Amino acid sequence: MKELYILEDKYMTDFSKIDEYNKDFHDNFPDWKPFVTKENFENFLKEVEEKKQGIGNDGVKEIFYWFMEGDKIIGAGGIRLNPEVDERTKIYCGHIFYQIVPSKRKQGYGTILCHLLLKKMQELGFKEAIITCFDTNKGSIKIIEQNSGEFIEKIYDIEEKNERFKITRRYKVNIEKSLKNFKSKRR
Numbered sequence: 001m002k003e004l005y006i007l008e009d010k011y012m013t014d015f016s017k018i019d020e021y022n023k024d025f026h027d028n029f030p031d032w033k034p035f036v037t038k039e040n041f042e043n044f045l046k047e048v049e050e051k052k053q054g055i056g057n058d059g060v061k062e063i064f065y066w067f068m069e070g071d072k073i074i075g076a077g078g079i080r081l082n083p084e085v086d087e088r089t090k091i092y093c094g095h096i097f098y099q100i101v102p103s104k105r106k107q108g109y110g111t112i113l114c115h116l117l118l119k120k121m122q123e124l125g126f127k128e129a130i131i132t133c134f135d136t137n138k139g140s141i142k143i144i145e146q147n148s149g150e151f152i153e154k155i156y157d158i159e160e161k162n163e164r165f166k167i168t169r170r171y172k173v174n175i176e177k178s179l180k181n182f183k184s185k186r187r
């Protein structure tokens with residue numbers, strides 16, 4: 001099995017790997033719009049560096065990571081260091097976000113990515129994480145629960161127009177307990 005790890009944005013300098021990542025989404029979802037392209041790559045790197053300082057992100061400091069399997073990007077995620085500085089981020093977004101390329105979904109990778117982000121949070125000094133997901137996101141609910149997420153509440157978003165995204169579930173994770181109890185189901 002190839003090594004699975006997270007890589008901070010600035011260490012991914014080979015755009016051909018990001019191109020493959022975009023292609024995986026595009027092959028599965030033709031209307032998908034990439035958030036990083038060859039044209040905006042430099043700007044993307046500048047923006048993610050700025051986000052680490054909370055610049056241009058409502059003051060929320062955020063670290064972006066690529067999720068790697070060997071030398072291939074199979075997902076992306078991030079850690080928000082201070083979601084509490086922005087009311088909507090605090091309530092609806094929490095500390096962690098993640099996504100897996102479509103071709104690798106339902107194989108246990110999302111659960112591992114969440115685990116690796118929690119591990120990183122512990123290295124950064126956090127003891128607890130808040131993770132949220134939409135009530136309709138069956139995969140994400142399982143990911144959080146498989147990382148020992150304890151359900152807090154469901155929140156109804158009156159500002160959200162799309163029915164699928166109206167209800168957010170909020171969970172808290174005791175990071176030490178989560179890391180200790182984690183079992184990967186990856187086949």
Ligand SMILES: CC(C)(COP(=O)(O)OP(=O)(O)OC[C@H]1O[C@@H](n2cnc3c(N)ncnc32)[C@H](O)[C@@H]1OP(=O)(O)O)[C@@H](O)C(=O)NCCC(=O)NCCS
Pocket residue numbers: 096097098099100101104105106107108109110111112132133137138139140142143185
């Ligand atoms: C949500 C997402 C990260 C799941 O990634 P993944 O690699 O498929 O996750 P896993 O394989 O670890 O799935 C965990 C469990 O959920 C199940 N699952 C995953 N997607 C599912 C879906 N769409 N419907 C039902 N079950 C699903 C898996 O089969 C697995 O079940 P098991 O543990 O009983 O075998 C992925 O679909 C994605 O990137 N979605 C878009 C971004 C997103 O929604 N991010 C989460 C909010 S931050």
